[in-house]
Amino acid sequence: MDETKIILTDAEMPTAWYNIQPDLPEPLPAVLHPGTGKPVTPDDLAPLFPMALIMQEFSPERYIEIPEEVQSVYRTWRPTTLHRAYQLEKALDTPAKIYYKYEGTSQAGSHKPNTAIAQAYYNKQEGIKRITTETGAGQWGSALSFGCMFFGIELKVYMVSISYHQKPYRRIMMEAWGAKCVPSPSMDTEVGRKMLAEDPDCPGSLGLAISEAVEDAVSREDTHYSLGSVLNHVLMHQTIIGLETKKQLEKAGAYPDVIVGCIGGGSNFAGMFLPFIKDKISGKNPDLRIINVEPASCPTLTKGLYAYDFGDSAGLTPLMKMYTLGHHFMPPPVHAGGLRYHGMAPIICHLHKLGIVEAQSAHQLDTFKAGITFARSEGILSAPETMHAIKVTIDEALKCRESGEAKTILLCHSGHGHVDMAAYDAYLSGKLTNYDYPEEKVKQALAELPQVPTD
């Protein structure tokens, strides 16, 4: 039997991120200024982001060196382990070879620190003393707290009010790492005060939290804003996942036939598959399948429209061409909070439009069933987001049982579910339900897509 785990030493950790942009068969559609309809310039973004990150956003360089300071923090938990899922293969009685890259051993329990560390570092380099961000269930807020802690940057997190009160664990993590976390809407911003005056019991939304974080950032010279997914530079920071995995699979003498991951904003899965997709685009491995998995109740790639839309529900961001369910769409309250997003990373959308990656959606109950199968074979209690990827991995492995093919399936495992035990409880006690695709609500939201201004 081959090794159960394929590990890399500190010295084997990749020292540069991979930027897909120069290898795309067609360039990405431009990001547009919502006022003029013209492509945004680096200067347009300068009040929010450090110039190093803005340059990465548009960079034509294939590899961008990971600064030594970032590598040094990465090494506190990276390289992460690539596991061979022998116990799952046995449980499924499949000839498929299943590998999974496990990001749950980071101090925050997920892949999010890969970009949080980098973003904190570049802001520090530019003399920024303070960052603001928004968070829903708290995964991103906690990871950025962890990142800012290492570089001595003050962080203020606007956390969707209902989550702030209902899911205190990640809020406490943020505080343990030294960040300040307030429920949004808050009294700390104009937009927050306005909302609270209208509705003192407003439960908040991600769109509103973004608006507060952005207002806070642009109102102070020493402050920037930070985003945890969607943008090109965020996906690029996450390619450390796929670059490590490629080295590890080489050690194991394996190469994937299928790569599976879950997508919300898309950064985790893109971080895995981008270093592989190069092989597909170049024709080296034309048959490689890349399956993006999203919730059936928030099916951006499988049911959305490919159009220009805002990244936030308040309509403050530049316009990005992406598959979208409409920026006013409020996804049903599935437990996979990290996948509840109306849009999708433009890079993934572009690759999907070009037919290079595929997409599937999964119902909540099926994902939890798969999550329990994984827990009772590999032993890992996965985050509800990750269960979406596990569900399709199991489907693919069972197809191999039917066909007798010994395909190699690579699962991108984004993190553990130790803070999501309430969701497990709901499933195990039969209280969890599916949410149908809210077709009418999507139709309404898509009717409100922004007009792209023309000269």
Add this chain to the structure above:
Amino acid sequence: MDETKIILTDAEMPTAWYNIQPDLPEPLPAVLHPGTGKPVTPDDLAPLFPMALIMQEFSPERYIEIPEEVQSVYRTWRPTTLHRAYQLEKALDTPAKIYYKYEGTSQAGSHKPNTAIAQAYYNKQEGIKRITTETGAGQWGSALSFGCMFFGIELKVYMVSISYHQKPYRRIMMEAWGAKCVPSPSMDTEVGRKMLAEDPDCPGSLGLAISEAVEDAVSREDTHYSLGSVLNHVLMHQTIIGLETKKQLEKAGAYPDVIVGCIGGGSNFAGMFLPFIKDKISGKNPDLRIINVEPASCPTLTKGLYAYDFGDSAGLTPLMKMYTLGHHFMPPPVHAGGLRYHGMAPIICHLHKLGIVEAQSAHQLDTFKAGITFARSEGILSAPETMHAIKVTIDEALKCRESGEAKTILLCHSGHGHVDMAAYDAYLSGKLTNYDYPEEKVKQALAELPQVPTD
């Protein structure tokens, strides 16, 4: 700079556990039958444990091979990483070299699976279909659920009622892995029904939960009982921690001057230091210091009496010679639930009595302060138990800053605190308090030590 992490491949994982017994300068005091006062025989223990574990309990063999089936499950997360705490060293401005062995990456988040896997395996080998155990806050119950899952053994966990209701996360983990968990006292046993008849709102206790688990186990042919610490074989299974660490330090060209760990029943820390203590006993490293850290409110080694006592508060177990605060002693409700135990592993007590290991106690607020320092340097949110060891590690490192000595300090880090965020919240919001040493209560409990029967 040397590597931040020292890792081992699957192939480098030790394949035998280390048994200290043949290397002890004096043999352990006998374990006595509470009815006769005579040493217990293997047959006395057979209704509760598989013979393979009973043999390990008394074994004169220095190394006992880890069965391939156990190694195979170990490899799903082991070998664990040894970290060099560069960020903590920098934060403390100390010349000390601090290493920590991190057990928090197991699927259960702690070291407990090291013995849970082994115990489940040997029970399975003996044809046992079902195991019972007790659990307080749920660390052990969840780890054994994880272990039993791998070997298809049914598990029933009696969980102290107040924790069952107040701390549901670990109960849900048990259920996710397929175990049945009931609040104790329960209606499922004689002793439980009796207690509920007397007091329908009884909050339960660890002693009562043990009684229920033992009654359940002895009443069924197909069922055994399992204990998560204290016993010799449990400590031996945990030596995988120290054996790996020894190999890792050799790779780093280092050897510890001081080893620090927290002790409740003692299995985690003994698992770390036993493979090193051999070097001290043999005279190879006579100056090696081994510091056991316990709560100031439950100071078994530092304030207890070395005497024969029961392992459980109901008085059902054999009599063990150990430092004890009296089996009727109910420790104050510190958040480090895993350290709230009146007794201590006989092996650690014996070594302490012989002057080979030392002990210190720490107050709750000081341990949380140290835990936050660790979180804000190394980034890991530690379990409250582990914070005890971190506190003394920091003390030792600061002493090095004073003296200028570049000592090598090895910290045994037992697990993450992602399920203990409520305790962090209490500390960060200023609501956490210290608990003084309850001298009067200990005096009362020590007055009720059992008489050792004589012929």
